[in-house]
Amino acid sequence: MVETAKTSSGDIVYEAAGLKKEFDGGKVAALRGVDLQIRQGEFVAIIGPSGCGKSTLLASLGSLDRPSAGTLTYRGNSIPDMPDPAAYRAHEIGFIFQSFHLLPTFTVAENVQIPMFEGNKSRSQRKERAVQLLKSVGLDHRLGHFPSELSGGERQRVAIARSLANGPSVLLADEPTGNLDSDSAQQIMELILQLHRDLGMTLVLVTHDLTIAERASRIIAMRDGRVISDQAADTPTTALQ
Numbered sequence: 001m002v003e004t005a006k007t008s009s010g011d012i013v014y015e016a017a018g019l020k021k022e023f024d025g026g027k028v029a030a031l032r033g034v035d036l037q038i039r040q041g042e043f044v045a046i047i048g049p050s051g052c053g054k055s056t057l058l059a060s061l062g063s064l065d066r067p068s069a070g071t072l073t074y075r076g077n078s079i080p081d082m083p084d085p086a087a088y089r090a091h092e093i094g095f096i097f098q099s100f101h102l103l104p105t106f107t108v109a110e111n112v113q114i115p116m117f118e119g120n121k122s123r124s125q126r127k128e129r130a131v132q133l134l135k136s137v138g139l140d141h142r143l144g145h146f147p148s149e150l151s152g153g154e155r156q157r158v159a160i161a162r163s164l165a166n167g168p169s170v171l172l173a174d175e176p177t178g179n180l181d182s183d184s185a186q187q188i189m190e191l192i193l194q195l196h197r198d199l200g201m202t203l204v205l206v207t208h209d210l211t212i213a214e215r216a217s218r219i220i221a222m223r224d225g226r227v228i229s230d231q232a233a234d235t236p237t238t239a240l241q
Contacts, residue, residue, distance in 0.1 A: 011075065013170060013202050014038040014061055018070035021056050021225075026068075030056040032225035033070065040169075043196055043203040045216035045233070053225040054206045055174055061204060062093050062172045090118035094163030094201075096192070098175040100155045102147040108134065108158050109143040115165040133161040137191060153184030160191060164199075171196070173205040177212065189215070 014037065021031040030053045038044055046054045059065040060072060063085040072079045074092070082088050089095075102111045112130040121129065134140045137157040147155055156176060163171060176192065177185035189212055196203045205216065213219050214233050221229040 011040045012037050013040050013042075014072070014074060014204075016060075016070065016072045019057075019060065019067050019072055020069040021053070021060060021065060022068040029225050031060070031067070031070075034222075034225075034227055036220065036227060036230065038202065038204060040202055041200050042218060043193075043205070043216045044218045044220060045213035046204065046206045046220045046222060047208065047210070047213050048222035050208075052222040054222050057222070058172055058174050058204060058206050061170075062095060063088055087118065090115055091166050092168055092170060094165075094168040094171045096156070096159055096163050096171065096173040096176045098178040100147070100152075100159045100179075102155055102158060102162075104147050107144050107146055108139065108150070111147070111158055112162045112165060115162060119166060129165065130161070133164055134158070136164075137161045151184070152180050153187060156180065156184070156188050157191065160188070160195070164195070168201070170202045170204070173203070175206055175208070177207070177209065 016034050016036050019031050019034040020029070022029050032053075034053075034057060046057060048054050056065060060067055060079070063079050063082065066080050074088070079085075079088070103114070106114070109127065109130045112133055113126040116126045116129065131140060131143065134143060137160055139154060139157050139161070142150065142154065147158070150158065171192070173192065177188050180188060192203070192205075193215065195201065205212070207213055216233045219229070219231060219233050220227055
């Protein structure tokens, strides 16, 4: 039986019960009955070997993948049954990916504005918001540059600014330091942690790096599509070895 960490009081943001995800007509089982709860303001790290299902779980939370079975809710509402999942992704969730996913023909400021096209901000409001966000991540001097002119760490800062464009309450990060050198990785993690603290966002982060995971309030360890451990980060567990 999986030992589950006691979560802090507050509203439940995500709840999964018997969550399954299959690919290739059921031949590949990425998630095999995942149960979990994530509460408002938590920082939850999801760890495990490659292919264990952690990125699939994150994609399911962000409505990028549809579960094959089980239930998955966001603040009590079924994610698979949302009438407008694009609106949910645009306004409730901020995504940070390992590969940045910046559009190469758009400037830094234009990339940050992309999520705002889902809203009703005017052009000047979008630009003002982009400048504000880029200033918050230390890149207001790079507004007119293109992604190819930036370092890996700078590209990830742009991606972080973009993830905050519509003021989401949840940040989903999939190996956000995976493509960075050690110094840049440390700087990006400090930035993400600062945003988590300052904005009170719920942070769910997939990582293979235990030094990053140990900075979370909870660590969910996965193997073969299942949660094998769900504990406070300061609780010793062989599942993290």
